[in-house]
Each structure stands twice: as C-alpha cells, then as structure tokens.
Amino acid sequence: MTDARIRRPSLINLRREIIEGKLIDTLMRTAIEYADAARGLLILARNDEYRVEAEVTTSDDTVTVGQRQPSVTAAGLPESILRYVMRTKESVLLHDVADGNLQEREARIRRLVDSNIIGIFVWDLDDRISDANEAFLRIVGYSREDLVSGRLRWRDLTPTEWRDADDRRVAELEATGTAQPYEKEYFLKSGARVPVLVGAATFGGRHDQGMAFVVDLTERKRAEEEIRESERRYNEVQMELAHVNRVTTMGELSASIAHEVMQPIAATVNNAKAALNWLNAQPPNLEEAREALGEIVKEGNRTTDVIGRIRALIKKAPPRKDALEINGAILECIALTRGEIVKNGVSVQTQLAEGLPLIQGDRVQLQQVILNLIINAVEALSSVREGARELVITTGKGKPDGVLVVVRDSGPGLSSAGLDRIFEAFYTTKPGGLGMGLSICRTIIEAHGGRLWATAAQPQGATFQFTLPAQSNQAA
Numbered sequence: 001m002t003d004a005r006i007r008r009p010s011l012i013n014l015r016r017e018i019i020e021g022k023l024i025d026t027l028m029r030t031a032i033e034y035a036d037a038a039r040g041l042l043i044l045a046r047n048d049e050y051r052v053e054a055e056v057t058t059s060d061d062t063v064t065v066g067q068r069q070p071s072v073t074a075a076g077l078p079e080s081i082l083r084y085v086m087r088t089k090e091s092v093l094l095h096d097v098a099d100g101n102l103q104e105r106e107a108r109i110r111r112l113v114d115s116n117i118i119g120i121f122v123w124d125l126d127d128r129i130s131d132a133n134e135a136f137l138r139i140v141g142y143s144r145e146d147l148v149s150g151r152l153r154w155r156d157l158t159p160t161e162w163r164d165a166d167d168r169r170v171a172e173l174e175a176t177g178t179a180q181p182y183e184k185e186y187f188l189k190s191g192a193r194v195p196v197l198v199g200a201a202t203f204g205g206r207h208d209q210g211m212a213f214v215v216d217l218t219e220r221k222r223a224e225e226e227i228r229e230s231e232r233r234y235n236e237v238q239m240e241l242a243h244v245n246r247v248t249t250m251g252e253l254s255a256s257i258a259h260e261v262m263q264p265i266a267a268t269v270n271n272a273k274a275a276l277n278w279l280n281a282q283p284p285n286l287e288e289a290r291e292a293l294g295e296i297v298k299e300g301n302r303t304t305d306v307i308g309r310i311r312a313l314i315k316k317a318p319p320r321k322d323a324l325e326i327n328g329a330i331l332e333c334i335a336l337t338r339g340e341i342v343k344n345g346v347s348v349q350t351q352l353a354e355g356l357p358l359i360q361g362d363r364v365q366l367q368q369v370i371l372n373l374i375i376n377a378v379e380a381l382s383s384v385r386e387g388a389r390e391l392v393i394t395t396g397k398g399k400p401d402g403v404l405v406v407v408r409d410s411g412p413g414l415s416s417a418g419l420d421r422i423f424e425a426f427y428t429t430k431p432g433g434l435g436m437g438l439s440i441c442r443t444i445i446e447a448h449g450g451r452l453w454a455t456a457a458q459p460q461g462a463t464f465q466f467t468l469p470a471q472s473n474q475a476a
Contacts, residue, residue: 024053025065028042028056029056037058040055041055120132124210125209128150141190173202179199181198181199182199268296274288320362322362323360324359326356346382350394351392352395361468380411388410394408405468408463413460423454
C-alpha cells in the first residue's frame, strides 16, 4: 500500500500545474475530439459579460489550443446559439463549411432585430421565450438577464382573460403556420398591464417554434381615449346649445304658450261654474252637473298635456330613441305655436300623408327642429306686406325608406348667398339673432341618420325639407 502522506505533495504540485494551463488544454482537446468538431470555444460569464477563455482549432492532424479573453461578438459566435447553450446546457455543433456564412447572416439578422422598433421574440409551445430584442424587453419591462435566466414565459405574461385568444392563435399557427395580428394585454414585470398587438409565424415546417411580433398600443389607446373624451365633451356642448335653443324658443313662444294654457283653464273655470249652477238648481240637475264635471276633467288633462310638452322641451335630459309617429309630433308643434300664427295673420295648411312608417328618435329633439322651422317661417311671413301669408307643412314617404317633411312659406325667401350659409353656426339674418337654431337643427337631424336642406320656393319664399329613416324593423 502506498503511503498517502508521501503521495500528497506530488498531487498538490500536479493540481497546481494543471490549473496553470494543462487542465484547459486537456479539457479543450478532449471536447474537440469527442465532438469531432473543427473549432471550439470555452466561454465563461464574468459580471454579466461573456468572454472567450480559450479556443481550439484543428488542421489536418494538428490540434491547437490558445487562451484569449475577448468579448463574445456575433462575428465570433452567433448570439442566439450562445444563449441557447447557456439556458439549456446542451452542446451545439456548427458545420465548418457553413460556419462563416451562418455567423455573417446571424450578425445581419441580429442587427436588424435589435434595431427594430417592433418587439420581436422567439417562442415555443412549451411557453418559453428563448430570445427577444430590446424593443420587446422594453415593452414588458424585463431585462436581458431575466431573458437569459429563462424566467420569461409568454403564457405567464398573458392575463387569464386573454388565454382563450392565445389558444385560438396557437391552433391557427398549427394549421397554417401564421397567426393574424390580434389585440391583447401583457403583464409588465411591475404587475401593471400593457395593451399590445401581436402577430406570429412558425419557423419553416416546424409548428412548435416560431417568432412573434409585438406592437405597443399604449399611445394609440391613449389617443383613442382622448378622442372619446373629446367627443363626449362635444356632445355635452351640443346638448347644452340645443337646450339653450329650446329655452330661447319657448321664450319666443311665451304668448302662444300662455294662450294654449289659458284656453283649457278658462274652459275649466266655466265648466266648474256651470256645475255649481246645476247643483244649486231646485231640484239639482245631476246629469248636467256630471257632464260639466266631465268637461273639467277633459280640460284639466288637456292643460296637463300642454304643460308636459313644454316641460319636456325645456328640460335638459339625455337623448332617447323611441318609436315616433311624425304627423302627431307636427300637430303638437302647430298647437304650441298657434298663438304666434294667429297674431301674425299666417294661414297654416297641413298635407299629412297617412300610413307613414314610424321613425326612431328623440321626440323632444325632433319637435325642436319642427318648432324652429315653423317659428322661422312665421317670422319671415310677418314682414310680408302684400299677398297671402301662407305656411304649408307636408309629409310623405322618403326614399328609399323613411319619411319626408317639407315646410314651405310664401315669405321674402333667401338669397343665393344666404342659402349657402344658412346652416352655418352664428350666421343669422335676424336682428339680434344668435345664428345657432338651424345649425343645431341640422346636427339633430344628421344624428338621427337623416338630412336637412333648404331651397328657394317658387314664385317666392323658402322651403326647408328633412328626411328621417324608418324604424329599423319596418325598413324592410
């Protein structure tokens, strides 16, 4: 038996000698022979930087091992292969003939990918992300160390509610090799979410690996939200202007409204007096008293209807879409303006077609349009000194479906310049007018899917027409 104490100094010397160079030489020679390769690199990581410690090459029967410490570059070794080896701890062999072309091609592709503003990553069906460019890492908030460590998995980045969408795209990849871009969200490293647009494709004939392209939609979503907020504010302003216009209109109709309200009230008072008289008779005439009380109820309901319509026109409320019979809406507006019509000596004729389809819209807004057109016509007719003051309101079927409303007067009419600008905001031909009425009317009609326009009437006057589509279930 050999004395271990005698052998120990020799072992220590041998270890020191090998550590000084022979271990690396022996390791590299053994590895190159075992792999039957023409070239090999020994790469070590120091402070998150990969450096080449040694290189072995073969030429004929000669094996040369040299030590050097440059940083690893794409020209020296394809970076994706380096990362693959670091993650999987598996050996990778490169054919010597294709080595130079592969390295050059890899360097070009790597520059293209890394400089791209679109996020790009390499995936597999085991959820792994084996490689990614800086744009993708920036989108999800991870570092390259996180990537190299294997901690990035695309399914873990996906919130639960988007998993089904991912599964559908995976099935699409397996069937066609590509997945059409779709919107989803990723979890950031911080736990927050980022909206993205993702598309993917497989590598050649392999359906278990491929490349994904990711676009950060944060700015686009922010812009869309700003647009929605702008539209919301615009609609609020439009509603406010429409409300102001209705209140102004009601102010102009105050005398007419007072007349409409006073009529049923006066009738109610008269019927109440009659009922008292019949009850005080000897003997009391209960049948006549009952009839008088019935008239009181009828006139009271009429008063309630008038006040209800006025309140609806003045009230500020969000638009509603209800089934609406246009002829009834027009007759209510004529009733509200009867006082102004009579005061200005205007003759109103109605030609309302029967069997018109119902339209779907906000009754208050559409009556606001009709009221504006009637009041404008009455004001225009008030300046007529000779000839009849006629206002004709016509309804008919619109093309291809829906209704057509025509309001024609025999007033002084509009100049060609006025016709061109009549619907512009703040344009007015009235002294002290705001110039908002017709602009608001056109906005209301267009919001209901219709059209409002004006033409010169013959031989004189102006014609305003608007169309409204029929309720959708009647259009067919």
